[in-house]
Amino acid sequence: MGRERRQHRRFSVNWRGRVLLSDRSLYHVVIRDVSKGGVAIDFDHVLPLKTPVNVEVTAPYKTGQIQLRAKTVVMHHTVLADGRGARLGLMFTEMSKDNIHVFSNLLQELTDKSG
Numbered sequence: 530m531g532r533e534r535r536q537h538r539r540f541s542v543n544w545r546g547r548v549l550l551s552d553r554s555l556y557h558v559v560i561r562d563v564s565k566g567g568v569a570i571d572f573d574h575v576l577p578l579k580t581p582v583n584v585e586v587t588a589p590y591k592t593g594q595i596q597l598r599a600k601t602v603v604m605h606h607t608v609l610a611d612g613r614g615a616r617l618g619l620m621f622t623e624m625s626k627d628n629i630h631v632f633s634n635l636l637q638e639l640t641d642k643s644g
Contacts, residue, residue: 536565536566537564537565537566538564538565538640539562539563539564539569540562540563540564540636540639540640540643541561541562542560542561542562542563542588542639543559543560543561544559544560544563544586544587544588544589545557545558545559545560545586545587546558546559546560546568546570546584546585546586546587547584547585548570548572548582548583548584548585549582549583549584549585550576550580550582550583551580551581556572556573558570558571558572558584559571560586560588561616563586563588563635563636563639564636565633565636566620566621567601567604567618567619567620567621568584568586568601568618568619568621569616569617569618569619570584570616570617570619571609571614571615571616571617572614572615572616572617573614573615574614574615575606575608575615575617576603576606576615576617577603578603578604578605578606579602579603580602580603581600581601581602581622582600582601582602582603582617582619583598583599583600583601584598584599584600584601584619585597585598586598586599588635590631590634590635590638595631595635597624597628597631597632597635598624598625598628599621599622599623599624599628600621600622600623600624601619601620601621601622602619602620602622603617603618603619604618604619604620605617605618606618
């Protein structure tokens with residue numbers, strides 16, 4: 530069995546998101562988990578490892594919602610059991626200082642709720 534390489538606690542979520550690929554194609558996705566290091570998404574198909582992906586996450590924040598944007602890279606992929614797409618693990622490679630600050634606060638809220 531493989532050793533877990535994850536460095537950060539992950540939180541299961543069910544958030545909306547969008548990804549933009551280098552060919553400028555835009556896809557709506559579901560964010561399945563988040564951590565300080567990245568996100569996991571359900572996507573229409575498998576993308577090769579190391580593929581750059583721009584991601585936009587729509588998350589509940591305070592009394593409303595916020596959109597966070599980041600550059601990521603595909604670190605792992607798994608075909609979904611129903612054969613309808615894949616779960617992709619995306620590692621953050623770049624995020625604005627403002628988005629880093631808000632994302633850290635969002636993770637703290639998730640930590641506080643989970644105990």
